[in-house]
Amino acid sequence: MKQFQYTRAVSQQSTIDAIAKPGTKIIAGGTNLVDLMKRGVTAPDKLVDINNLPLKNITSTKTGLHIGALALNSVVSENSLVLQKQPLLSMALKAGASPQLRNMATVGGNMMQRTRCAYFFDVSMPCNKREPGTGCGAMGGYNRMHAIFGASEQCIAVHPSDMCVGLAALDATVIIAGKKGERRIQFIDFHRLPGDHPEQDNHLAMGEMIIGVDIPDNNFAKNSYYLKIRDRQSYAFALVSVAAALDISNGIIKQARLAMGGVAHKPWRLFDAEKALAGKAATEENFKQAAQIAMRDAKGYEYNSFKIKMAPAVIAEALKHAAGLV
Amino acid sequence: MEDTKHHTEPECEMEAKDNSRRNFIKQSTLLTAIALTPGTAVKAAGMHIDEKIAEAFEKMPLKMEVNGVAHNLSVEPRATLLDILREQLDLTGTKKGCDHGQCGACTVHVDGHRVNSCLTLGVMISGKKITTIEGLAKGDELHPMQEAFLKHDGFQCGYCTPGQIMSAVSCIREGHANSEMEIREYMSGNICRCGAYPNIVNAIQEVKEGGQPV
Known part of the structure; x- marks a missing residue:
């Protein structure tokens, strides 16, 4: 690992000042960053440790739930407010990583984690995300884990997070702090598609930091489910995962929320399928139809076309679980 | 570790060579670090970042308690808890498997919670209490x-x-x-x-x- 300077930030302002300098990165849990630094995928000159900042709180607000950027994944997943108001988030968190990693990883860090694309991780391979302009190794390579939605000629990597899929489905908002003060951005707009700039995972600008997320109150707590399909039963990244949330009254779906993981460069919201479900009966038939609608723009590559068959089945199954039909 | 004992001579020779190379790098980088230090430190102070600034190539103090014993160490910012335990404290019970957080062989408790010590930078756990496998038994009585x-x-x-x-x-x-x-x-x-x-x-x-x- 390349040597670096290490400092402990004592305030949000000092962090913002420090990260304005190129080559400076924030470190929180470090579970992704330290790994990438060991492999030489990233080599910051300076790390700013923000663990002393007061950003660990999980609180009820007038309109929902606020979770600080430094709240640990394990703590959030077991938090009584989260379990009561947003059990889907807890399920998504518990589907990710291992208990040890969840004890280290933070909410903000989870949002900032990089793709697990093997070509991104291997510094001897071309990768437009790691080194813009070098090409995409995965496009014509072993792309079994890769995107079926929203990819570009430059990059077909997927975002690896489960938590983010849950937050995308739950209409969360990201709170960001920078030189000009705070701003808020919809969670589904935080991560970006690769386009011509796959090196940019999200819309966090240089010199900005995540300070928390807000989740608005909803009626999904009774009928939500996170289903993750992977190569082994636990502790593996998703081939396809689905966060499903339903507001059901007398057997009729008033509102639906659906997001998928393992299929795109960002958590993939299924807006058309959600619309198709609104006003319909909560039946397996309707779930299967919605799942087909969700797959309209899917595009497979040499080794990942199986996801086009797998994804609708996972959507329908997740909806069945959410509706209590399983 | 056993192996190196059987091959003492060549190992020593290699180490000697390696040391002189290291010393050279150390000395030359030290000069660079000295040249850089004042400006960076002044800037950092202006940014209200705490005093514990680790210049590149410099070690930082680390206080931690391992299995009930307090330690005052000096570590590079890039040293992981796993390497510090094994190489500075000779607590080799904690194992290095993948070194990338994928296998769990390096699991230890930090303030009572299990973490992957291979992904934990030592400088980040200053003041914390660590328990390793060596700290579970009470004398001869196994956990x-x-x-x-x-x-x-x-x-x-x-x-x-x-x-x-x-x-x-x-x-x-x-x-x-x-x-x-x-x-x-x-x-x-x-x-x-x-x-x-x-x-x-x-x-x-x-x-x-x-x-x-x-």
Whole structure:
């Protein structure tokens, strides 16, 4: 690992000042960053440790739930407010990583984690995300884990997070702090598609930091489910995962929320399928139809076309679980 | 470690060469660091970042308690807790498996919570209490989980075992050892290439059902 300077930030302002300098990165849990630094995928000159900042709180607000950027994944997943108001988030968190990693990883860090694309991780391979302009190794390579939605000629990597899929489905908002003060951005707009700039995972600008997320109150707590399909039963990244949330009254779906993981460069919201479900009966038939609608723009590559068959089945199954039909 | 003892001479020679090269690098980088220090320090102070600035190529003080013993160490910012435990404190019970957070062999407790020590920078756990596999037994009396692993053959080669045991203790403490399914899920961060999983689960279940404090 390349040597670096290490400092402990004592305030949000000092962090913002420090990260304005190129080559400076924030470190929180470090579970992704330290790994990438060991492999030489990233080599910051300076790390700013923000663990002393007061950003660990999980609180009820007038309109929902606020979770600080430094709240640990394990703590959030077991938090009584989260379990009561947003059990889907807890399920998504518990589907990710291992208990040890969840004890280290933070909410903000989870949002900032990089793709697990093997070509991104291997510094001897071309990768437009790691080194813009070098090409995409995965496009014509072993792309079994890769995107079926929203990819570009430059990059077909997927975002690896489960938590983010849950937050995308739950209409969360990201709170960001920078030189000009705070701003808020919809969670589904935080991560970006690769386009011509796959090196940019999200819309966090240089010199900005995540300070928390807000989740608005909803009626999904009774009928939500996170289903993750992977190569082994636990502790593996998703081939396809689905966060499903339903507001059901007398057997009729008033509102639906659906997001998928393992299929795109960002958590993939299924807006058309959600619309198709609104006003319909909560039946397996309707779930299967919605799942087909969700797959309209899917595009497979040499080794990942199986996801086009797998994804609708996972959507329908997740909806069945959410509706209590399983 | 055993191996190096058998090949003392060539190892020493290599080390000597390596040392002189290292010293050269150290000296030349030291000059660079000195040249850089004042400006950077002044700037950092202006930014209200705390005093503990680690210049590149410089070590930082690290205070931590390991298995009840206080240590005042000097570490590079890039040194992981795993390497500090093994190489500075000679606590080689904690194993380096993948070194990338994928196998769990390096699992230790930091302030009572299990973490992957290979992904933990030492400088980030200043002032914390660490428990490693060496800290579980009380003298000659093994920890109940260690006893149970022996009784149930919870290992073959034993390399993953320290991590498995540290994780198993946490699994019960966290309240996630209520069924075989739950134990398997909450032990999934610890890989065993020998495949001793059924016996590991049995060991954990016995300790859990025995109700002894872990």
